[in-house]
Amino acid sequence: MALTGLQIYKLLPQTNCKECGFPTCLAFAMKLAAKQAELAACPYVSEEAKAQLAAAAAPPIRLVTVEGPGHRVEVGNETVLFRHEKTFYHPCGLFVRVKDSDNVRAAAEAAMGYAVEYVGMSLFLDGVAVEAASGSATTFAGAVRAVREVTDRPLILMAENPEVLKAGVEADKGGRPLLYAATEENWQAVAALGKQTGAPVAVRASTLDGLAELTEKIKGAGVEDMVLDPGVRGPLESLTAFTQLRRLALKKNFRPLGYPLIAFPGEGAADGIEEAQLAVQHIAKYGGFIVLDRFTPALAYALLAWRTNIYTNPQEPIKVQPGVYEINSPKADSPVMVTTNFSITYFSVANEVDGSGLPGWLLVADAEGMSVLTAWAAGKFDAERIAKTVKTTGIEEKISHRKLIIPGHVAVLLGELEEELPGWEILVGPREAVDLPGFLKLWSPS
């Protein structure tokens, strides 16, 4: 937890020599507390004070990175319990588990080959968890190599036997996998493997007491990057444990449990839909890595969308640039539509027009990133703003007609718009974008 200026002052030399550029050590300490100065500016600060300050500045939940040769996932370093308090920063990693006893290559290829467009972003799953169900080091290493052939994303390697785990790490060429899991039984060997390879270590224990003891021992063995598995699987047990862990880290600054969490929703569920329900809970309530047992496109899409929603900064809606967007190579006689610059709104409309195959000009008004009705209710998508968009985007030079299609939800703007845009004919479009293709089929510029 951050130190106050006074606490920092106590750690400084207190000689007021001014070399840091501040008149007194106290003034410097205040600036440090406000993060407006760097400790390095004081040449006299002791090594011990440096260590203490660094420890205090460390985030309450450690940032843990896993990597494949072509993709990295960073989780942790969260600062709040509720997203409205600031935002959630590091989207949890969504992994799909394959077992080395099955056809891992095909399973990994299907999951890693998956991508879906959502509000202009291409969303995909983060990596593969390979489990040594066989118990054999050779089989496991073979499975890891097979997975590596089809993906360059990070891996989670799952084996209870440290020898088997080691074979897996060696097979993960170019990767920095998460090692799952160190337990009371095997922690020395797994910690040694983590230290030797630099890979983060997942730690599992069935009580929070046990978990805290274990992380301290593993830390003592030289491993800094850890991930916690409190061993619970059902919705109630995991909501309870994950909430307690997040609170311990953020509110108590309890270092032994200040690490990201890993969840296995499939182990607490009877089928895909129930697994997805649990995963929804884990995404919102504090999961860092989420290992799915089932992959289908529908399931992946829903969970990826939910993760994007939860990790959207509440202070800044996702926006697109205002302006003119050309869809399907529009010509002078193609229809002109207007919408707002809220990403979800823009893409709902743009995707429909695009999918219809019909050409069109889409004007995007600067509505401060709000949806049509929200912006209308807030006075950010009124006749004046729409008229301004028409005039400033230069659309008039690009087209031969003067017809503007407005969203059906703001049909009330019709009269005012006709006044603001003399010479234009205002057409009220359908309320929902789904119905736009049908509407556009009837378009004629004359």
Add this chain to the structure above:
Amino acid sequence: MTVEIPAEKWSGRVLEVTLGATPAEGGTRSRTVVVGGETTLPFLHFEGEIPHPPRVAIEIADHRPDDWSPLLLEAWGSVVGDPAAWARAAEEAGADLVLLQLSLTRDGGAPTTARDARAVTRAVLQATGLPILVFGPGQVDADNELLVAVAEEAVGERIVLGICEEKNYRTIVAAALAHGHLVNGRTAMDVNLAKQLNILISDMGLPLDRIIMDPTTAGLGYGIEYGYSVMERLRLAALQGDKMTQFPMLVTPGYEAWRQKEAKVGQGVPGSWGDWRERAILWETLTATSLIESGADIVVLRHPETVKRVKAFIGRLMEK
């Protein structure tokens, strides 16, 4: 090492609200449903009480809703268009509550009249013993006209009248006061607006245990995070002792999810969206699941499969 479990001591408590009235209480319901009463955040039994599970209402329409997804029409089959039969089917599908949605116009386009609204309300009350909610079409004038008639018809039943908004709360609250009902106060995803409306409603003298608040929500992928966070904020405020936020919350994930293309249609969507039926059920189920985790006391759903899923998940979150 002994880790001290960080439990919060909240000072506030959500009010308990009883929906429906049995013959002994002046109604005809075979049972009542109580929601609210929480003294902590959703399902954190380790630090507070959650005396009642979140409840599921199934939405039925007063006529055949042709704009509904074919998946929904197919799931309900022949009862669609027959509100009494639909209410019975909803009860069989596991509903705790039945929500009757009135429409602006009837089949054929003539406006729904107060008489129609009375008749359909009566039919639904006779068909099911569950407590019911009746929502107007969402246009102030129509809502006022229809809901006043409904309130009178269902006198003593402790039904929930919706939608009670800033624009029409006077009429709806007066009807609830006169005939022994509850109101569902809806505001647009804003903590202060919700509080303001609750103050206006309670200033009219409606007892606090007859108010449910509806902070509005959105579907997965379509702004749900706003609804999710507003509900978290409202519930935190309630637990911190802010009286005008201490009402059970109702949201409509069924309506929101099935409006979206992901649930509604199977054609002309990207291949990466996967199987239509699976996706549709997921869309509604996950929208509802996330809202239960952010404080919903009543979720209004549409598909029988979703109802089963959501109830089962609630069951698991409630087993202490």
